[in-house]
Each structure stands twice: as C-alpha cells, then as structure tokens.
Amino acid sequence: GAVVSQHPSWVICKSGTSVKIECRSLDFQATTMFWYRQFPKQSLMLMATSNEGSKATYEQGVEKDKFLINHASLTLSTLTVTSAHPEDSSFYICSARWRTYEQYFGPGTRLTVT
Amino acid sequence: QKEVEQNSGPLSVPEGAIASLNCTYSDRGSQSFFWYRQYSGKSPELIMFIYSNGDKEDGRFTAQLNKASQYVSLLIRDSQPSDSATYLCAVIPGGGADGLTFGKGTHLIIQP
Numbered sequence: 094g095a096v097v098s099q100h101p102s103w104v105i106c107k108s109g110t111s112v113k114i115e116c117r118s119l120d121f122q123a124t125t126m127f128w129y130r131q132f133p134k135q136s137l138m139l140m141a142t143s144n145e146g147s148k149a150t151y152e153q154g155v156e157k158d159k160f161l162i163n164h165a166s167l168t169l170s171t172l173t174v175t176s177a178h179p180e181d182s183s184f185y186i187c188s189a190r191w192r193t194y195e196q197y198f199g200p201g202t203r204l205t206v207t
Numbered sequence: 208q209k210e211v212e213q214n215s216g217p218l219s220v221p222e223g224a225i226a227s228l229n230c231t232y233s234d235r236g237s238q239s240f241f242w243y244r245q246y247s248g249k250s251p252e253l254i255m256f257i258y259s260n261g262d263k264e265d266g267r268f269t270a271q272l273n274k275a276s277q278y279v280s281l282l283i284r285d286s287q288p289s290d291s292a293t294y295l296c297a298v299i300p301g302g303g304a305d306g307l308t309f310g311k312g313t314h315l316i317i318q319p
Contacts, residue, residue, distance in 0.1 A: 125305060127305075127306055127307070129307075135311070136295060136309040136310060136311045136312055137251065137295070137307070137309045138309075139306040139307060139308070142304065142305065142306050150304070152306070186250045186251075188307075190305060193239075193258075194239045194256070194258075194299055194305060195241070195253060195256055196241075196253070196307060197253060198243075198250040198251050198252070198253075199250060200249070200250050201249070201250040
C-alpha cells in the first residue's frame with residue numbers, strides 16, 4: 094500500500110515554456126499531497142501543500158503564480174512550472190499523506206531548463 | 208526558523224555493526240518524527256515514524272525519541288552494505304501544518 098507515482102520522471106524544456114508534473118496516489122485516496130524541491134547536494138524543501146478541492150498553501154518564498162498546483166481529485170495533484178528558467182532546474186518530488194501523518198513520496202521528476 | 212539538524216557525515220560503519228544516526232530539532236511544539244532513506248538520485252523512502260517518547264522497533268531499525276531534549280535517533284542493527292545511503296530526519300513542526308521539515312541528512316557508508 095501507499096504507492097505514489099509521478100510523471101514524467103524527467104523533462105527538458107526551453108526557457109520561457111511551461112511544464113506540468115503529475116502526482117498520483119495509486120492505491121489510496123489522498124486528501125492532502127505535498128510538493129517538495131531538492132537542489133543538488135541539498136535536502137528537500139517543502140514548496141506547497143495541496144488539498145483536494147481547495148487552493149494550495151504555499152511556503153514563504155515560493156511564487157504561487159509561477160508554481161501552479163491543482164488537486165482536482167483524491168488521487169491526482171499537478172504542479173505546473175510556468176515560464177520556466179534555468180534556476181528552476183531541480184528535482185521535484187511529491188508526497189501523499191496516508192493514515193495519520195505518514196508521507197509517502199513519488200519517484201520524483203528531474204526538470205532541466207535550457 | 209524551525210530547524211532540523213543532522214551531522215552530514217560521512218558516517219562509516221563496518222558491516223554487521225550498529226549504525227547510530229542522530230537528529231535534533233528546534234521547534235518544541237513538534238509532534239511527529241520520521242526517518243527517510245534516500246539513495247543517490249532517488250526519492251526518499253520512509254523507514255520509521257515515531258510520535259511518542261521512547262523507543263520504537265521495526266526489524267533491524269529502532270527509532271528513539273526524547274521530546275524533553277528535542278532529540279530523535281535511528282539505530283540500524285546488523286548493518287548491511289545496502290544500508291549505505293543518506294538518512295533524512297524529518298519533523299512536522301507545531302502550528303497545524305502537515306508539511307515536513309527535513310534535516311540535511313547523514314551520509315552513511317557501510318564498509319564490507
């Protein structure tokens with residue numbers, strides 16, 4: 094149980110374009126999902142909390158107009174990086190909350206902006 | 208600023224020995240504590256979670272929590288080369304939000 098998938102696993106895009114990343118809980122319903130970002134040699138940083146049917150809550154310093162989050166169903170949350178720039182290149186990882194507070198992570202999406 | 212501190216290592220342990228990983232946190236209101244294992248280039252994998260003071264054992268892993276000292280640890284018994292990875296301590300801070308605050312991780316190397 095508690096399997097989370099992400100798609101795509103890696104993506105290369107040109108500067109100024111937008112990229113959408115999907116996060117799915119495969120064997121459970123997740124009312125809350127989370128989006129994290131990890132730069133090389135650094136730890137994970139929480140970007141936003143995504144609640145089904147409501148607006149996402151963004152962490153301080155994360156631009157909500159740049160990182161659009163949609164949690165349209167109990168098994169799917171999407172992160173769209175709009176007008177991507179090279180500094181947005183990173184490892185984006187989603188997680189879904191299962192049971193009480195445990196979070197299970199997807200395999201991550203490696204984004205490279207050229 | 209709510210922080211989670213870990214020794215970055217590397218921590219080198221002989222195969223078969225006990226590996227001891229430590230973590231301290233600054234937010235006294237924190238209630239939930241997690242240990243994740245992360246292999247290079249991969250996403251974190253949940254190993255243990257602990258919510259109450261004391262010890263919690265699961266197979267070769269034991270998590271220990273001391274809220275008074277704001278300290279949480281992970282013991283790995285009978286360490287195997289496959290345990291070589293970065294171990295991330297994560298905390299849900301007080302205040303109602305459920306997002307995890309991670310430490311920078313300890314790089315563990317199990318020497319065959």
